[in-house]
Amino acid sequence: MRRILLTYIAPSIAMMLAVVTCVLLAQWQWHIGFRNQTQVLASASTEIQTFADVSTAEQWLPRTSIGARTRVRGHLLNARTFRTAARPSAGAMLPWVVTPLRLADGSVVTVVRGAGGPAVSPGEVTITGRMQPSEDSPAVGVWQPAAPELSTSRLVNRWTSDVIRDGYLVDESSSTLIRGVTATPRFTAAPSGHINWRNIAYACQWLLFALFALFVWWRQVAPAPEGNNYPHGNT
Amino acid sequence: MGILEAAGRQDKFAFAQYRAVAWATGVVLASMTVYLIAVYVFGVEASPTYKFGWQLHGMLYVIYLAFVARIAIRERWAMPQTVLVALSGTVPAWGIMMERKLTAARQASAK
Numbered sequence: 001m002r003r004i005l006l007t008y009i010a011p012s013i014a015m016m017l018a019v020v021t022c023v024l025l026a027q028w029q030w031h032i033g034f035r036n037q038t039q040v041l042a043s044a045s046t047e048i049q050t051f052a053d054v055s056t057a058e059q060w061l062p063r064t065s066i067g068a069r070t071r072v073r074g075h076l077l078n079a080r081t082f083r084t085a086a087r088p089s090a091g092a093m094l095p096w097v098v099t100p101l102r103l104a105d106g107s108v109v110t111v112v113r114g115a116g117g118p119a120v121s122p123g124e125v126t127i128t129g130r131m132q133p134s135e136d137s138p139a140v141g142v143w144q145p146a147a148p149e150l151s152t153s154r155l156v157n158r159w160t161s162d163v164i165r166d167g168y169l170v171d172e173s174s175s176t177l178i179r180g181v182t183a184t185p186r187f188t189a190a191p192s193g194h195i196n197w198r199n200i201a202y203a204c205q206w207l208l209f210a211l212f213a214l215f216v217w218w219r220q221v222a223p224a225p226e227g228n229n230y231p232h233g234n235t
Numbered sequence: 236m237g238i239l240e241a242a243g244r245q246d247k248f249a250f251a252q253y254r255a256v257a258w259a260t261g262v263v264l265a266s267m268t269v270y271l272i273a274v275y276v277f278g279v280e281a282s283p284t285y286k287f288g289w290q291l292h293g294m295l296y297v298i299y300l301a302f303v304a305r306i307a308i309r310e311r312w313a314m315p316q317t318v319l320v321a322l323s324g325t326v327p328a329w330g331i332m333m334e335r336k337l338t339a340a341r342q343a344s345a346k
Contacts, residue, residue, distance in 0.1 A: 157275055198290070205293060212321065216317050219307060219312075219314065
């Protein structure tokens with residue numbers, strides 16, 4: 001009985017778990033790869049949308065929210081302010097000043113508050129601005145900096161204790177902007193849709209891993225062929 | 236050429252291919268791990284090479300798995316050994332250590 005358990009039942013359970021996990025991960029990557037194809041492009045509207053309609057905590061920023069104008073109230077975490085490398089800002093190359101904004105639900109929105117100047121501002125603020133996609137987002141196919149500092153995956157690792165919302169908000173509100181040059185929004189509307197081949201490749205890779213799990217399982221449970229013609233055989 | 240001799244030569248070739256790809260995967264993975272630590276711990280700016288390096292490891296790992304599967308068939312590895320050798324390609328240094336161990340075992344059995 002113990003032999004049957006170790007030789008057949010346990011490997012079969014492990015194989016099923018591995019295959020299901022790999023297929024689900026492949027499905028997820030496939031979905032991300034084609035996501036941009038299926039969503040409607042946003043308009044360059046100047047209408048201010050409710051923040052809850054633009055961004056949802058722990059969800060990807062929808063394509064329809066790229067470039068959307070929105071207003072959000074929260075507490076600027078000034079101590080965590082950082083400056084990016086120099087970027088194009090209204091004709092000059094200046095570092096962008098980035099501060100996380102904590103919302104009432106505890107999640108955090110990344111806010112680009114301007115370029116160049118000092119990052120002094122009150123804590124509790126209402127910010128109006130345009131949402132932009134994470135710089136390593138599948139949605140970004142137009143221009144990517146060499147080092148995507150405003151990437152959600154990098155910011156999650158930078159501010160590990162918080163739930164970071166995807167994308168970032170470029171501040172347009174006069175009361176909280178840093179004096180001087182303002183950051184230039186990169187998108188006023190979503191860039192045109194495209195298939196993200198990197199994610200499609202990841203999906204194929206997960207399917208190959210599932211096949212490998214099936215192969216290992218088959219090698220375990222299949223009856224061994226008679227004879228061994230191989231000089232280095234382990235049997 | 237006898238059947239046994241031909242099979243032995245094919246085995247040697249398959250194992251040499253496994254060794255080559257195990258080293259390639261291991262070196263890329265170790266380099267990218269050092270790069271990852273530099274980026275996330277020491278704040279070094281990541282260049283486009285960073286993303287490309289991880290994609291290269293992903294591609295090499297698929298080839299590595301194919302070669303592991305071939306040797307597992309030829310040498311009739313048990314399930315735990317196949318799984319361990321396959322997983323070793325995802326852990327820095329382990330893949331190369333596993334290759335050294337398998338090569339040593341092969342050389343010992345050939346004597």
